[in-house]
Amino acid sequence: MSLLSCPPSHPVLALVDELDALLGRAADVDPSFLTTAHTEAALVGLSRLGDRLAELRLRVLAAAGDVAAEHGSRDAATWVAAEVGLDRRQARADQRLAEALVRRWGGVARAVRAGTMSLAQAEVVVRALDDLPTDLPPGVADRAEAHLVAESGTFAPSELRMMGRRVLDVVAPEVGERHELLLLEREEALAARLTSLTTRRRGDGTTEIRARVADGVADRLLTYLHAFSSPRRAATTDGASRQRYDVRLGHAFGAFLESVDTSRLPLHGGDATTVVVTVEHEALATGLGTALVGDQPVSAGEARRLACTAHVLPMVLGGDSEVLDLGRSRRLFSPSQRKALAVRDRTCRARGCDIPAAWCEAHHAGAPWVAGGATDLADGLLLCSFHHHRAHDRRYVTSRLGRRVQFHRRT
Numbered sequence: 323m324s325l326l327s328c329p330p331s332h333p334v335l336a337l338v339d340e341l342d343a344l345l346g347r348a349a350d351v352d353p354s355f356l357t358t359a360h361t362e363a364a365l366v367g368l369s370r371l372g373d374r375l376a377e378l379r380l381r382v383l384a385a386a387g388d389v390a391a392e393h394g395s396r397d398a399a400t401w402v403a404a405e406v407g408l409d410r411r412q413a414r415a416d417q418r419l420a421e422a423l424v425r426r427w428g429g430v431a432r433a434v435r436a437g438t439m440s441l442a443q444a445e446v447v448v449r450a451l452d453d454l455p456t457d458l459p460p461g462v463a464d465r466a467e468a469h470l471v472a473e474s475g476t477f478a479p480s481e482l483r484m485m486g487r488r489v490l491d492v493v494a495p496e497v498g499e500r501h502e503l504l505l506l507e508r509e510e511a512l513a514a515r516l517t518s519l520t521t522r523r524r525g526d527g528t529t530e531i532r533a534r535v536a537d538g539v540a541d542r543l544l545t546y547l548h549a550f551s552s553p554r555r556a557a558t559t560d561g562a563s564r565q566r567y568d569v570r571l572g573h574a575f576g577a578f579l580e581s582v583d584t585s586r587l588p589l590h591g592g593d594a595t596t597v598v599v600t601v602e603h604e605a606l607a608t609g610l611g612t613a614l615v616g617d618q619p620v621s622a623g624e625a626r627r628l629a630c631t632a633h634v635l636p637m638v639l640g641g642d643s644e645v646l647d648l649g650r651s652r653r654l655f656s657p658s659q660r661k662a663l664a665v666r667d668r669t670c671r672a673r674g675c676d677i678p679a680a681w682c683e684a685h686h687a688g689a690p691w692v693a694g695g696a697t698d699l700a701d702g703l704l705l706c707s708f709h710h711h712r713a714h715d716r717r718y719v720t721s722r723l724g725r726r727v728q729f730h731r732r733t
Contacts, residue, residue, distance in 0.1 A: 334382065341375075373441040377434040380420035422448045429467045439474040446479045447471070450486020455501055458494070465493040510536070549681060550574035550581075550707060577683075577707050621716075655684040655702055663702050672709035673728040683710045687727070703727065 356364060386398035395401040403413035423431035423444070430447055433439035439447075447470045454463055466489045473485055487505065490498035513536035522530045535543075551574035601613035613620055655663070664679035688701030705713060709729070712718050718729045 334378070337378075369440070370437040373434055373439075374437050376441050377423070377431060377444075380416060380423060381431075383417055384420035384424040419445060419448060422452060427451055427467055429464075429471050433471045433474065439471065440479075442479045443474045443482055446483045447474065447486060450483065450489060453486075453505065454490070455497070455504070458497065462490070462494045462497070466490065469493055513537070544571075546578050547571050547574040550577045573707065659699055659702060660684055662699055663704050666699075667704040667725070669704070670706040670709055671703050671726050672705060672712070673723060673726050675706060675709060677706035677708075679704055682706050685710055685713055687713075687722075 353361065353364065383398055383402065386402075389401055390396065390398045393401050395404075397414070397417060399413035399417035400410060402408060403410040423434075427448055430439065430444050430451075434441060434444050447467075450470065451463065451467055454466060469489060469492055470482060470486055474482060477485065488498065488502065490501050492498075517535050517539075519531065519533040519535075521532075524530060551570040663684055664682075667682075668679055669675065670677040670682050682704040683706070685703045685705045686701055687703035703725075705727075709727075712729045713720055713727070717732055719732055720727055720729055
C-alpha cells in the first residue's frame with residue numbers, strides 16, 4: 323500500500339513507494355549472517371544511499387514553501403518537525419542547508435546526489451563557502467566550491483573544515499590572507515563575548531563546572547590535563563588506566579589545580595593566593611577524622627595527601643585549636659630532587675605500574691611529613707596520581723618491596 327493517500331503521479335512519490343516496499347522486505351532480515359565482505363559492502367552502500375536520499379529530501383524541503391502556506395506554519399521545517407517528530411532546531415538547520423544547496427552551491431548538491439560526497443562533508447563545505455567574503459572577484463567562489471568538492475573524495479569532514487577555512491589561499495592567494503585575518507578577528511571577538519564559567523553545587527559532594535572558552539585556552543588546558551591523565555597510553559595494570567577518558571580528565575583537573583605554583587599567582591585580598599588546609603594534629607597524624615580546605619570539609623586522609631604534594635598551606639591545630647604549624651619551607655620536593663627521583667625511579671613505583679616519571683608525583687614514603695619526616699631523596703618515591711591517592715587512603719595498607727610498593731585493602 324502506498325504511504326501517500328494520493329496516487330504516485332510524480333517520480334519522487336513513486337520512489338517513496340518503491341523504497342517503502344523494499345525496506346519492508348528487509349525489515350526482518352538479520353544482518354549478523356552477512357559475511358565480513360558483505361557487511362563492509364552493506365555499510366558503505368547504505369551510508370551512501372542514505373546521503374543521496376537525504377539530499378533528495380532536502381531538495382523537496384527547499385521547494386516546500388506551499389506546504390507551510392497550506393498549513394499556516396512558520397516554514398516547511400516547522401511543519402515537517404511536527405508531522406514526523408523531528409527536533410525543530412534540526413529541522414530548521416536542514417532547511418537552511420537545503421536552501422544553500424539548491425540556491426547557491428549546486429556543485430556540492432550534485433556531488434552528494436552522485437554519491438561522491440557525504441552529507442556530513444557537504445555541511446562543512448557549505449558552511450565554509452557561506453563564510454567567504456561577499457565581495458570576491460568573479461569566479462573565485464565557484465573555484466573554491468569546485469576545489470572543496472574535489473578534495474571531498476580524499477578528506478574527512480574535520481579536514482575539509484580546515485581546508486575550507488584556507489581555500490582562498492589555494493584558489494585566490496591575493497585575497498586569502500585578508501580573509502583569514504577577518505575570520506580570526508571575528509572568531510576571537512565571538513570567543514571573548516561567549517567565554518564563561520558557571521558552577522552549580524549539587525548537594526551530593528560534587529559541583530558541576532561548565533566553562534566555555536576560546537579554542538586556544540581549551541587546547542592549553544587539555545595539554546596540561548593530558549600530562550596528568552596520560553590519556554593515550556594503552557591499558558596498564560593500574561586501575562586508573564581503565565577509567566573512561568572523561569573520568570580521567572576530571573581527576574587530572576584536580577591534580578592540575580593542586581600543582582599550581584601559588585607564588586606565581588596574583589595577590590588576592592592583599593596577600594598571596596593561598597589555599598589553607600585546617601586540620602587537627604591528631605587527625606593529620608592518624609589519617610582519621612576530618613579537615614577543612616577553606617570552609618569545605620575533607621577527610622583527614624585527603625588532607626595528608628594534599629600536605630604531601632599539593633601547593634597548599636597546612637594549618638595544623640593542637641587540642642585547643644592553637645596553631646602548631648603553618649606550613650614548612652621544605653614540605654615539597656625541590657625541582658632538583660624531583661629530577662633525581664625521575665632518573666632513579668623512572669616510573670611509578672607501585673607494583674605492576676609503568677606510568678612514566680613525567681606523569682608521577684613525589685611521595686614521602688618514609689616517615690610522613692605530618693610526623694616530622696624529612697623531604698629528602700632517601701624518603702622520596704614516585705607514584706602516579708592513582709597510586710598516590712591509594713598511599714593516603716586509610717582503607718589500604720601500604721607495604722614496601724624494595725623500591726616498589728604494593729597495596730592491600732584492609733580487612
